[in-house]
Amino acid sequence: GQAGPSASVPAETGPAESAVPSTTPEAAVESLRAGMVGDESTLNPYTYVTGFPGWNLLMLQYDSLLQFDVNGEPQPWLASGYEVSADGLTYTVTLVDGVTWNDGTPFTADDVKFTVDYFQANTQSRFTRDLSGVASVTVDAPNKVTITLTSPNPSFPIRALADVPIIPKHIWESVTTPAEATFDSPTNVGTGPYKLVEYVADQSYRFVANETYFRGAPAVKELVLVQYADEAGIVAALRTGDVQAGFRSISPEQVEALAAAPGIDVAQGPEFTTQMLYFDVTKAPFDQLAVRQAISLAIDRQDMVNTVYLGKGTVGNSGWTHPSSPFFNAAVATTTDVARANALLDEAGLTDSNGDGIREFDGNPMSFELLAPSDNPLRLRLAELSREMLAQIGIDAVVTSIERDTLVNRVWPDFDVSKGRDYEMSIFGWSAPVQVDPAQITALVASDPAVGSINIAGFKNAEADRLSGEILVEGDPTRRKDLLGQLQALVADQVPFVMLLYPDGNYAYNADAYDGWAFIAGQGVVNKLSFLQPDSRP
Amino acid sequence: MTAGGVSLPELPEPAVRLESTPIGAPAAARGRLTIDGTTVIGLVGVVLVGGLILTAILAPFLAPYDPRERVGIPFQRPSALYPLGTNDIGQDLLSELIYGARVSLTVGIVAATVALIIGTTVGVLAGFYRRIVGSVLMRFVDILLIIPFLPLLIVLAAYLGRSLLNTILIIGVLIWAATARVIRSQVLSLTQRDYIRAARALGASDARIIGRHILPRVLLLGISQFVQATSGAILLEASLSFLGLGDPLQKSWGSILYWAQVRGAFLTDAWLWWVLPPGLLIGAAALGFALMGFALEQRINPQLRSGR
């Protein structure tokens, strides 16, 4: 699934092209009902379920030290500012004054130190990971903390300061097993713009506005989230007026139909999730560069965007990075050329010697199993289209639809790339954070499992390893961008995987009911900015 | 739920007798109308099933396009070119529907065959070797019948993965229990028949008695069970496919509905040409087999024919 973004996009990239008109609501909306899919449990840092929208909803009640603006750049929030030491190891953070928890207790630097210590002591996969590089936190003053890292980490503000919710010491210090503690209205305490007042499992959440929010009272006084079994449920409810917004990206085929419905608008924008075609490059014939390049050339990415996503997506760049990313290397070209692909294969001696339309390698037909997750219709369709396109270059892809978890287990056994892999080809993709933090490209290609933790293709390239090492420690933004550009070019040339496309986010809502949505690139409209008065937004 | 398909109820120990009514003894009273009605019902079933089987066989000649080929732009409304419009990636829906008959009917018939084979074997063994083998087998059948069916199906489908073969096997393996029960009770009563005793007295071996006297007798009953199981299996395949537990890449009626569901067709006008036809066809196929099964059962079970 998707995960909440924890990285920034540069200022020059606008949010969504079809930017939501930012009106200034004169009076706050009394109540808004939105549809969602799947239960997110009691919505505290240890119990929320998914990265999206779980984390996004969690952050309605909690705040982090930094907050993304609509352009996706981290801005001061609970922290009024921070300074980084020259060696990149020490962050000195100043806090905003006068913030209180929604139970009335004042927010102090102790809460920040407590939060870091607590997440380090009690594993919460995302936040513990974010904070794993922190050596120590010291409280310098009630509004000042110093955070010391073990090694320089240029991504620290994006991945930790703007991502980790600050939790109240006075509540959590007595909690020993956070994942099993029962959280309810009195214990669900945060500094955020909303307070969760009612949770009916599998049915609904009710948030009420925190009228004394330090950035000003929210524009929507009551927010009700209604759970539906699937997207269709939300769409039906939007049409019948049961809800006024959908907290889930609508699939492409519904966009036009919904946009045409009276009163309903659709906010569209880039989301940084990816759809990719993977192969096991440790196995013949995918270990041959010509084969990989031919496959990349054979795939008509535009056709996929048009057919499967009905145009609601961005064509994949062969260098992997989204064109909207500030680190995008515009020099990396993506081409479709079936003739050249065939020529490449012919040159490599992989010809169709028996005339059955399928090429052979080492006497074996180039026929491979192409895995696609059975619960993801769009990926299944991408697999079908891939089969069709590969057939043109004499490669026979047999599409096998298998259980998502089975697929993951074969492609990525035990989530540990050092354990090898058991597949030939697969449609796969990553959640938004992987794309948002530009440094994550190293995780895709580095051969050292500690760095290339999601290198599920088994790609191994000395140049890629070298570039990766440098990117991870380079503090200088320009130099870093240059290194990232080099790595993208290398990926485009070596084809460790085929980047197919980036789907768009499409959020339907009833504009008559509420129109103040803020679309954060890579994150969509489900965020606290959407509910703050425009002047309260960063 | 669609669990057993047509649930012709199983009454405690169904008294199924196959003997032709002895000459001279008053035959079970039969209403003329009932007989005619049963025949009509059976014929309707035969026509439905026959029509669909013919469609499946002649699919390449009947379908305007190759259902795997993208022949138009996605989500088209019906037109002269595409009588039922196109699906989400531009394949012709009518062609999918016609080819879908192949998968749906195959799954139904083969799964029912699997069930028939297992059910008959278990039923005959349990009925013939009543004591130890029989009670062990029947306890097993009891358990199979008690375990919540759909959940088990879902878990098995998830475990075994998606392929046509697996779908067939899962359905077949789960629906034989009912057949086994019916067959067993028939065998139990058969083994009490005098002609079995006579064969024993002649020195016939068990194998001979089963092969020559028992199996032919349960065959008709087995066929009626088979026909009804087919109806159930077709519905199960559709349900599994719809829940995404079948193979969505197989062009079956159930998977057409799956795609209609996941691509939101029933929220738009498309339900008329994308949702309605496959559902009706599933219904028609299940109905055809159910009607045939019903008519067969009426013929076999004299209790049903009586009543004055």
Add this chain to the structure above:
Amino acid sequence: MSVWNTRPGPPAARRTKLASSLDRLGGRREAPDRATGADGADSKLLEVSHLSTHIWTRAGVVRAVDDVSFELDYGETLGLVGESGCGKSMTALSILRLVPEPAGRIVGGEILFEGEDLLHLSAEQMRDRRGGRIGMIFQDPMTSLNPVHRIGDQIAESARIHLGLSQRAASDRAVELLDKVGIPRARDRARDYPHQFSGGMRQRVMIAIALACDPILLLADEPTTALDVTIQAQILELIVSISAEFHTAVILITHDLGIAAGMCDRINVMYAGRIVESGAVDEIFNRPRMPYTSGLMASIPGLSTARGQPLRTIEGMPPNLIDPPAACRFAARCSDAREICHAGEPELTSRGGPDHHARCWGTDTGGWLP
């Protein structure tokens, strides 16, 4: 131990204690004098004439009862004997208009019961006769009782329908009847269900049901065939004593000539849907006029037949009732058959005694009818 003599006494009018007590209980209408009938000595209790009942089957129309006529006097016991499938049960069911519909239908004739043609009664009126004036006992006591109702209630149901008794009165009456048919501890047993009774006891219950409203005619369709020989004797004794006591006329259907000989005043022998011989019991047994009747009797190894000697037999089997021959229906099996026998069907004509009729081309004197 009870040792008894089969014959009821001379058919003198007797009202029993039970019968009169029932009258008191139910306050039912007074029956006409049962000895002679309402209209004097002339009229019969039951006059069946030209009754035909057909059954439609896939193979064709089975003429189960084909132009059957007979009479029954008040208090008389009439035996209906013949081979399986000859139409005995259908005849009885036709009288009650209980022929299995819609396959079976009475297609003609008239059934005068106490002067009324039953075939012209409304369904409502007919129901009133069933179980009221006419009781019936069926062959298989194991299946003829409703398994889910208490014995007492099943007996009481009749009484409630026909005598309009209250629940209480009806169940008292049921107990009384149970006692009458020889069920010990009747009051307790009335609360039992049929499966708690043995075959013989169930047949007693059936008799109690049939007698619940003091019927004037009892139809007994093979009431003992399903029972063991010692139980058979018990039931036969019961029927005899009850019919004598209530002065009920009985039509006893049986294929056991021994039973017919012991129980009946008159015998009708049926063959292939027709009555082929009828007469007083002694006439039939001592001077049978129809080769079929004598053949039947000769086929039974009696205590007086020579042991180990071949018996006389009737070869072949009865004709198909869908398409019976236009000739004497027995001709094909008759060892004495002549040309005429195969040519046309004889009428049921008077033989010897005034009340002895036979359907045979042969004459009393051994000659042949023209």
Add this chain to the structure above:
Amino acid sequence: MRTERRSSRVLQYVLVLLIAITLNFMLPRMMPGNPLALLAGADVGLLSPEQRAEVAARAGLDRSIVDQYTAYLGDLASGDLGFSYRQKRPIVDMILERLPWTFLLAGSALLFSAVVGVALGAFSAWRRGRPADLTLLGVMIALDSLPSFWLGMLFVSFFAVQLGFFPSGGAITAASSLEGVDLVLNIASHAVLPVLTLSLLSVPGVYLTMRYAMLSVLGEDFIRTARAKGVSERGVLFRHVARNALAPVATVLALRLGLAFGGTVVVETVFSYPGLGRLIFEAVSGRDYPVMQATFLVFTVAVLLSNLLADVLYPLIDPRARAT
């Protein structure tokens, strides 16, 4: 003999329950895929091996299968159904929250189909062989042949989306502070479509059972006895035929009660109804082992209880089964 019969019956149920419990434990574990993703959240791939091991240990997944099994049995015995991986809440709570909804759906549907099915079945048997019977029979068999999800989809599409008569999903308008009659009406309007779908699909079963049972009773000898007693057609039909047909029909209905639970899976999915059926489907697709086990168990117990009910009911209706 009677008590012995009963005790052996109970023994049989215990046996089935044990096997079901074991199966429930085994089946989820036989499934491919790793529950770690769920336990650790979406970012599992970014965890270090040590962190992963810790997460697994917290869920007891590091122990041997035998240990896990005995722990599972022990917890069950103490009424503890475990903790959801996904929702991180006691499963007992989750099930208790959902049970009433499923009861509402399954119960109303069963009631509805029982009344309609029995009435129509009796009618059909009474008019046996006539056009009315045959028409009804055909309609019922046809209804029985329709896929439930499809019918549900059409209902949503037609009654909810196109016509807007009923809500398209859910059990109650969420977070609406309704009270009294409004609340009841709200719940009722949400239940109409799913109940209708479930009912339409279970009416044929009841109908066919009733018709079959009545027809076989009609052929029995004792019906002839009743007629010979002068019982009216109505009396025959009600006092004798229906009374005898009741036993099998009641048995089938009791058994259906258990099945109705399982039958809600598809309908609850189509109508986003927050019942047990949807819970199990969600648990299966989310690999929430403990929830799967617990819901399986609830379904199994439901079926067992309904079997027990049928066993208790049968002798009450059919005195022959009361044999001493």
Add this chain to the structure above:
Amino acid sequence: MLGYRHGGLAAVTAPVERAAPVDGGARDLVEVDDLKVHFPIFGSLGRRHGDVRAVDGVSLRIRRGETFGLVGESGSGKTTLGHAILRLVHSTAGQIRFDGQDVAAVGARELRRLRRRMQIILQDPYGSLDPYLRVEAIIGEALDIHGLDQGPDRKPRIAALLSLVGLDAQYANRFPHAFSGGQRQRIGIARALAVRPEFIVCDEPISALDVSIQAQILNLLLRLRSELGLTYLFIAHDLSVVRHISDRVGVMYLGTMVEVGPAVSIYARSGHPYTRALLSAIPVPNPGAERRRRRVILRGDIPSPASPPPGCRFHTRCWLYEGLGSPERCRTEPPIPRTIAPDHQVACHFADETLASEVGVVQSDAPVQVGPLPDVPMHGAPMPGAPMPGAPM
């Protein structure tokens, strides 16, 4: 092997091999000693609730060439006894020897050989033929199992068997449903005869038939016996039939043999109150005799064979017991069989009192002459090879 083509009827069914009696022919063909057959009653979980004592300590001898008649009420264990002799049910205790061989002890192969020498004819002519097989297959099965008359011999042999029982050979191609009850019973007899047995258990072979047909079958059995030298165990509940065909008669009650003796002796001077009751209960087709007869009606029903009454099993229904003032002996002490006439044993404490009673004594009435009897030779005399006249259909 004798050729069916050359010999007469005897050749058709003569046993292939006839073992010489072990001790010079003096030995009885069937010897049953203290036989018990109990059927366990199982509960729902396979628990045993008790036993139905279908046969509970029966001893009898059947001599070569004789017909032993067995009567008794339903459930008294007649069928079970017959089945036990053929080892169609397992005997719980006791011994059964056929021609000196212990039937219970032989192995499967030997059992097959034994079953060629003994056969059974079943009561229900409708249930005893597989309705799915043609007559040829039904009779042929007997031949196939034992590998008799295979190949070209098979067809004519089946035809010969059919004509032996009075059926047209062309019927071989028909299915059983095309036959009447009597004809079916003939097919059943032909099947039994196919293996050329010496001994046949006739388990109520005529009870299900119409009177007219009963006589045909009885005649056929009589004829076969005389021609083929068969030994019968003839089970019936109709005493007059048993008397007609049997040399000796055994009377069973609730799993025990209460009286055994020559047929004539049993009918003339029965020493057991139960036999007397049975005799008195037979209705005879003679109104005069019926009118004069004194009957004894037994009270109550037959007790359950699962819990038979103690002492004499019959005492609960015994008319004599009542008449004698309910002596305690009858309730406590099972009667030991004793001889009251040559070859005639009775198991009753008060056999003498019974003998003295008039109850159930059959008055010999003048035979009802109903026409000339067909000219059929007497028992034992050979008969020409033509089938019976007047074969049906």
